[in-house]
Amino acid sequence: MRVKVPAATKQIDYADLYARWERGNWRATELDFTQDKIDWEERMTPQQRRGALWLYTLFFHGEDAVTDGLSPYIDAAPLEEQKYFLATQQVDEARHAVFFSRFMNEVVGVGDGTTGGTLAATAAQLSWGHKMVFGRLQRMADELREDHSPRKLAAAVTLYHIIVEGSLAQPGQHMIEQSLERLDLLPAFRAGMANVALDEQRHIAFGVRLLADLCEADSGCADAVVDTIREVLPWTTAVALPPDPSYTEVFGFSLLDLYEEAARSQEARLRAIGLPVDELPRFPLPMDLSPRLRAERGLKLLQARMIGPKDGPIIHDPEAIAILFDTMRRQADPSAVAPGTTIQWEFSDAEPWFMRADNGSTAVTQGRVPDPDVTLTSSFEDFADVAAGRSNARVLMLKRRMKAKGSPRLLLKLPKLFG
Numbered sequence: 260m261r262v263k264v265p266a267a268t269k270q271i272d273y274a275d276l277y278a279r280w281e282r283g284n285w286r287a288t289e290l291d292f293t294q295d296k297i298d299w300e301e302r303m304t305p306q307q308r309r310g311a312l313w314l315y316t317l318f319f320h321g322e323d324a325v326t327d328g329l330s331p332y333i334d335a336a337p338l339e340e341q342k343y344f345l346a347t348q349q350v351d352e353a354r355h356a357v358f359f360s361r362f363m364n365e366v367v368g369v370g371d372g373t374t375g376g377t378l379a380a381t382a383a384q385l386s387w388g389h390k391m392v393f394g395r396l397q398r399m400a401d402e403l404r405e406d407h408s409p410r411k412l413a414a415a416v417t418l419y420h421i422i423v424e425g426s427l428a429q430p431g432q433h434m435i436e437q438s439l440e441r442l443d444l445l446p447a448f449r450a451g452m453a454n455v456a457l458d459e460q461r462h463i464a465f466g467v468r469l470l471a472d473l474c475e476a477d478s479g480c481a482d483a484v485v486d487t488i489r490e491v492l493p494w495t496t497a498v499a500l501p502p503d504p505s506y507t508e509v510f511g512f513s514l515l516d517l518y519e520e521a522a523r524s525q526e527a528r529l530r531a532i533g534l535p536v537d538e539l540p541r542f543p544l545p546m547d548l549s550p551r552l553r554a555e556r557g558l559k560l561l562q563a564r565m566i567g568p569k570d571g572p573i574i575h576d577p578e579a580i581a582i583l584f585d586t587m588r589r590q591a592d593p594s595a596v597a598p599g600t601t602i603q604w605e606f607s608d609a610e611p612w613f614m615r616a617d618n619g620s621t622a623v624t625q626g627r628v629p630d631p632d633v634t635l636t637s638s639f640e641d642f643a644d645v646a647a648g649r650s651n652a653r654v655l656m657l658k659r660r661m662k663a664k665g666s667p668r669l670l671l672k673l674p675k676l677f678g
C-alpha cells in the first residue's frame with residue numbers, strides 16, 4: 260500500500276506537542292460545580308438527566324480505561340520525544356477521569372467519593388458496543404506489552420488515538436459542548452469538556468503523526484491500520500447506541516448527526532496519515548459515499564440488528580439487507596477464487612441473493628443465478644449473525660443449520676473470499 264504523508268502532517272512536531280501540553284495545563288480539581296448542581300436538580304428535565312447520565316458515563320469509563328492502558332504505548336514508542344508526549348497524555352487521561360468522577364459525585368450524586376466506587380455505581384449504564392471496544396483496547400494493551408513491533412504499535416495507536424479518541428470521543432464531546440451551550444446548562448462541566456477536547460486534539464494529532472511515520476517506514480503498518488478498523492467496526496457503530504433515541508434528542512442532536520460527525524472525523528484522520536483511502540482494496544468503509552450516507556448505512560444495519568448487540572430478532576428491512584450484501588461485496592477478496600465464480604444464498608425466511616466474484620467488479624444481486632458454483636442454505640437470521648461475527652459458520656454447518664453445496668476445493672476458499 261502506497262502511503263503519501265501530507266505536508267501538514269509532517270509539520271506536527273512531537274516536541275511542540277509536549278510544549279503545548281505544558282502551556283495548556285488545567286485543574287480538574289478546581290472546577291466549581293455549584294451552578295451545575297442547581298442546573299442538574301432544578302433546570303434539567305428527568306429525560307435530560309437520564310440522557311446525560313448515560314452519555315457521560317460512556318466518557319467517564321472511557322477516560323478511566325485509556326488512563327490505565329497507556330503505559331505499554333510509552334514502552335513501545337521508538338523515540339524519546341514520543342515517550343515523553345505519551346507520558347503527558349497519560350496524566351491528561353487521569354485528569355479527565357478525575358473530572359468525570361467529580362461530576363458524577365458532586366453533581367449527579369452517584370458513587371461513594373472514590374473513582375472505583377463511582378465507576379462501579381455507573382457501570383450498568385454502559386452500552387454493549389462500549390464494552391466490546393474497550394475490552395479490545397485492554398487486550399490490545401496486553402498484546403503491546405509483549406510485542407513492541409512497529410506493526411503492533413500501529414494497530415494499537417489506530418484503536419486508541421484514531422478510533423477511540425478521534426472517531427468516538429471527539430465528535431461526542433463537540434455534540435455535548437454545543438448542546439449544553441445552546442441550552443445554557445452545566446457551566447463548569449462545559450468548561451471542563453472544552454479543556455478535555457483541547458487535550459484530545461493534541462492526543463489525536465500525536466497519533467496521526469506517529470501513524471504517518473510508522474506507515475511511511477513500513478507499509479505493513481498501513482495494513483495493520485486497516486485491519487484494526489475492519490476488526491472493530493461492528494462494535495464502534497454500537498458504542499453510542501442509546502437504550503432510547505430520546506437520550507440524545509433531548510439535547511437537540513440525533514444519532515445520525517453524531518455518526519456523520521464520527522465518519523467525517525475518521526476520514527480526515529485517515530487522510531492525514533497519508534493512507535490512500537479512495538483506493539484501499541476491501542476497505543470496510545465506503546469512502547466513495549458522503550459521511551452522512553456512511554452514517555445512515557451504519558445506523559440502518561444497527562437498527563435492523565444486522566450489526567451490534569442482538570437484543571431481539573433481526574428486522575427484515577429490504578434496504579438494510581441490500582446494505583449488508585453491498586458491504587460483503589466491498590469486503591470480498593475476489594482474488595481468492597476464479598473470476599466469475601458465483602455464490603448463491605438460499606434463505607428459508609427471505610429472498611435469495613447471489614454474488615458474482617470478479618476482480619474489480621464483484622457484484623451482488625437479489626434473485627437466483629443459473630448454475631451457481633456454490634449454494635449456501637440457511638435462515639437469514641443465521642446468515643446475518645455470521646456476517647456480524649456473532650455466529651461461526653463452521654459451527655452452524657456442523658449443526659446442519661447452514662449447508663454448503665459446491666466443489667470442496669472451492670468451499671475451502673470461501674473464508675478468504677469473505678475476508
Ligand SMILES: [Fe+2]
Nearest residue numbers: 322351352355
Ligand atoms: Fe481523555
Ligand SMILES: [Fe+2]
Nearest residue numbers: 352424459462
Ligand atoms: Fe485522550
